Amino acid sequence: MDGMRQRAESGSAQAQFEYANQLKELGREDEAVQWYEKAGRQGRVDAMYEAGNYYNNKCRRRDAFKWYKEASAEEYPAAMYELGNFYMLDWDCLRAVDLYIKAACKGCADALAMLTKLHNKLEEEKNGNISIFLALPLACATAGGASLGNS
Numbered sequence: 001m002d003g004m005r006q007r008a009e010s011g012s013a014q015a016q017f018e019y020a021n022q023l024k025e026l027g028r029e030d031e032a033v034q035w036y037e038k039a040g041r042q043g044r045v046d047a048m049y050e051a052g053n054y055y056n057n058k059c060r061r062r063d064a065f066k067w068y069k070e071a072s073a074e075e076y077p078a079a080m081y082e083l084g085n086f087y088m089l090d091w092d093c094l095r096a097v098d099l100y101i102k103a104a105c106k107g108c109a110d111a112l113a114m115l116t117k118l119h120n121k122l123e124e125e126k127n128g129n130i131s132i133f134l135a136l137p138l139a140c141a142t143a144g145g146a147s148l149g150n151s
Contacts, residue, residue, distance in 0.1 A: 008035055013042040020047065029054055040067065045074045052082060061086070072099065077108035084111065 001022060007015035020035035033054040039047035052067035065086050071079030084099035097118070103111035 008038075011042075013039040013044040013047070016042075017044050017047045017050075020050065024050075037067075040070065043074075045071050045076045045079075048074070049076055049079045049082075052079060056082065075102070075106065077103040077106040077111065080106075081108050081111040081114070084114070 001019075004015065004019045004022060008019035016035045016039035020032040020039065023029070023032035023035065033051055036047045036051040036054065040051050048067045048071035052064045052071060055061075055063035055067065065083070068079045068083040068086065072083045080099045080103035084096040084103065087093070087096035087099065097115070100111040100114050100118075104115055
């Protein structure tokens with residue numbers, strides 16, 4: 001592991017991400033997030049997402065939002081889904097649905113499941129006008145390869 005740390009310290013985003021993953025596996029998440037952030041600042045999108053997950057799990061919404069937003073800007077589907085959840089919690093449903101649609105069309109099964117859940121809820125309430133709004137994205141996501149078994 002010392003060799004991996006040396007590579008990470010040399011500035012390689014790949015090595016920083018791999019080192020962070022090793023630290024995370026060892027239960028050293030507080031150290032891992034520092035390396036995820038370093039790799040994320042170099043544009044490593046999966047590292048941005050992992051930093052967001054760390055902060056989300058620690059209930060540090062502002063920090064999680066920041067990292068999910070950065071990863072979403074790079075069109076990372078899982079980050080789009082998580083950012084959509086933040087918007088949904090803040091009652092910004094249109095922004096949330098927009099992110100869910102984009103994530104589902106990129107194959108994020110969690111986003112597709114959320115769109116399906118929203119669609120079914122609207123159908124239950126017999127709000128057909130809004131439900132039609134979700135029908136096309138569901139078709140797009142399904143045709144785009146998203147399935148309810150993979151995220």
